[in-house]
Amino acid sequence: MIKLNIKCNSCWSAGCGTETSLVIFRGEKDLKKKLLVMSLNNQCRRRFQTNMAEKELGGSHESSGLIAKNNILEAKEALKSEQDEVSQRRNSQYQQDLKSVLVTSVLNLEKLDVDLYRGTHHWVPRTQRLFGGQIVGQALVAAAKSVSDSLYAHSLHCYFVRAGDPKVPVLYQVDRTRDGRSFTVRSVKAIQHGQPILICQASFQTLQPSPLQHQFPMPVVPPPEDLLTVEELIHHYLSKPDLAEEAKKGLKKLLANEVPIEIKPVNPAHFYRLGPEQPRRLFWGRARGHIGEGNMKLHCCVAAYVSDYALLGTALLPYPEYRAKFAASLDHSMWFHSTFRSDEWMLYECESPWAGSSRGLVQGRMWRRDGVLAASCSQEGVLRVKPVTEPSKL
Numbered sequence: 135m136i137k138l139n140i141k142c143n144s145c146w147s148a149g150c151g152t153e154t155s156l157v158i159f160r161g162e163k164d165l166k167k168k169l170l171v172m173s174l175n176n177q178c179r180r181r182f183q184t185n186m187a188e189k190e191l192g193g194s195h196e197s198s199g200l201i202a203k204n205n206i207l208e209a210k211e212a213l214k215s216e217q218d219e220v221s222q223r224r225n226s227q228y229q230q231d232l233k234s235v236l237v238t239s240v241l242n243l244e245k246l247d248v249d250l251y252r253g254t255h256h257w258v259p260r261t262q263r264l265f266g267g268q269i270v271g272q273a274l275v276a277a278a279k280s281v282s283d284s285l286y287a288h289s290l291h292c293y294f295v296r297a298g299d300p301k302v303p304v305l306y307q308v309d310r311t312r313d314g315r316s317f318t319v320r321s322v323k324a325i326q327h328g329q330p331i332l333i334c335q336a337s338f339q340t341l342q343p344s345p346l347q348h349q350f351p352m353p354v355v356p357p358p359e360d361l362l363t364v365e366e367l368i369h370h371y372l373s374k375p376d377l378a379e380e381a382k383k384g385l386k387k388l389l390a391n392e393v394p395i396e397i398k399p400v401n402p403a404h405f406y407r408l409g410p411e412q413p414r415r416l417f418w419g420r421a422r423g424h425i426g427e428g429n430m431k432l433h434c435c436v437a438a439y440v441s442d443y444a445l446l447g448t449a450l451l452p453y454p455e456y457r458a459k460f461a462a463s464l465d466h467s468m469w470f471h472s473t474f475r476s477d478e479w480m481l482y483e484c485e486s487p488w489a490g491s492s493r494g495l496v497q498g499r500m501w502r503r504d505g506v507l508a509a510s511c512s513q514e515g516v517l518r519v520k521p522v523t524e525p526s527k528l
């Protein structure tokens with residue numbers, strides 16, 4: 135058995151710096167079983183990088199056997215094999231059990247009549263009003279059902295006119311506003327208790343190449359593999375001994391949330407408003423579970439769902455001394471620029487150029503990890519705040 139003390143280089147974002155022990159059992163038949171990473175923090179095990187092991191192998195280590203370059207190769211091979219196995223398991227699990235609830239349920243509308251659909255809810259924010267992203271995503275699904283497969287969603291513009299009631303389903307009534315040669319427009323009304331809660335215009339286009347093509351460059355950030363998920367961060371904060379009881383309760387509530395989106399904040403301090411910040415935040419996000427290739431309209435609907443998450447809060451970042459007593463999106467617009475997979479990591483860049491009159495304007499850009507700008511969005515929300523009595527002890 136060879137035991138190496140290595141330092142994890144992946145949890146720095148959470149200030150972890152955990153020492154990890156790597157134990158290699160030699161002489162076993164199955165190479166996969168030879169590698170066991172015993173970690174104080176499970177994150178370190180998953181994110182452990184072989185190049186660190188290689189670096190440390192030449193230096194200080196505790197050994198009861200021969201350590202040679204072969205061990206590095208073995209360790210690398212075993213780690214790769216373990217990763218392949220995990221990735222295979224992940225893929226088949228996704229396909230069998232973990233199909234995204236967004237496609238199996240939230241965005242899977244029930245057809246009631248021609249151009250009339252019914253949608254149900256999955257996750258409801260603690261405000262107990264329906265999540266805006268859900269209503270926008272469902273409205274886009276309803277609109278897309280009345281256009282041909284050769285058309286692609288390119289934009290939508292919505293007003294949230296009433297709070298959505300989580301106790302009853304939402305009806306979506308589609309009006310076929312216009313079918314043109316290139317562009318097709320649909321108007322969708324989301325209705326509860328006989329009254330509109332959202333009005334949405336969505337536009338679709340045939341594929342049309344153009345010599346005009348430009349985009350801003352994608353911000354340079356660490357890849358999602360080097361960052362922690364919101365749940366992992368919360369566990370990290372919960373492990374702090376001096377954490378205030380109230381903060382603990384709040385974090386546990388957040389953990390219990392079944393948000394069907396996986397989030398990895400680029401800068402957790404921004405995400406949790408731990409100090410005054412520029413009104414800008416970045417996180418990697420993707421639908422939880424598998425969606426699969428193919429249906430681009432569906433990926434746009436999922437992206438519309440995701441796009442309303444954590445967007446409006448960006449306008450609060452410069453004001454840690456205030457917390458929102460009432461925050462709700464008033465409108466939401468979105469533009470789709472290229473093909474993408476909403477079940478693969480995309481960088482969501484959110485910024486707020488303006489706030490005033492109890493409102494905040496926020497803008498978002500969704501980047502594919504290869505640097506292609508996938509979608510942009512824009513939203514204004516009502517923000518009524520009150521002073522924070524105690525500073526955050528996260």
Ligand SMILES: CC(C)(COP(=O)(O)OP(=O)(O)OC[C@H]1O[C@@H](n2cnc3c(N)ncnc32)[C@H](O)[C@@H]1OP(=O)(O)O)[C@@H](O)C(=O)NCCC(=O)NCCSC(=O)CCCCC(=O)O
Pocket residue numbers: 259263264265266267294295296297298442443444445446447461462463464516518
């Ligand atoms: C409420 C909306 C925005 C319209 O407001 P208003 O015209 O004021 O409607 P009222 O029905 O008259 O009032 C509602 C509520 O607000 C109080 N109010 C009104 N004016 C003021 C004021 N000047 N000062 C203080 N308070 C005021 C009023 O008294 C009522 O209070 P209540 O009696 O206690 O109810 C309306 O258009 C609306 O609700 N639209 C829907 C918005 C919405 O639901 N958006 C989508 C959901 S938000 C979202 O999903 C973001 C989630 C983010 C999740 C995450 O990132 O974590």
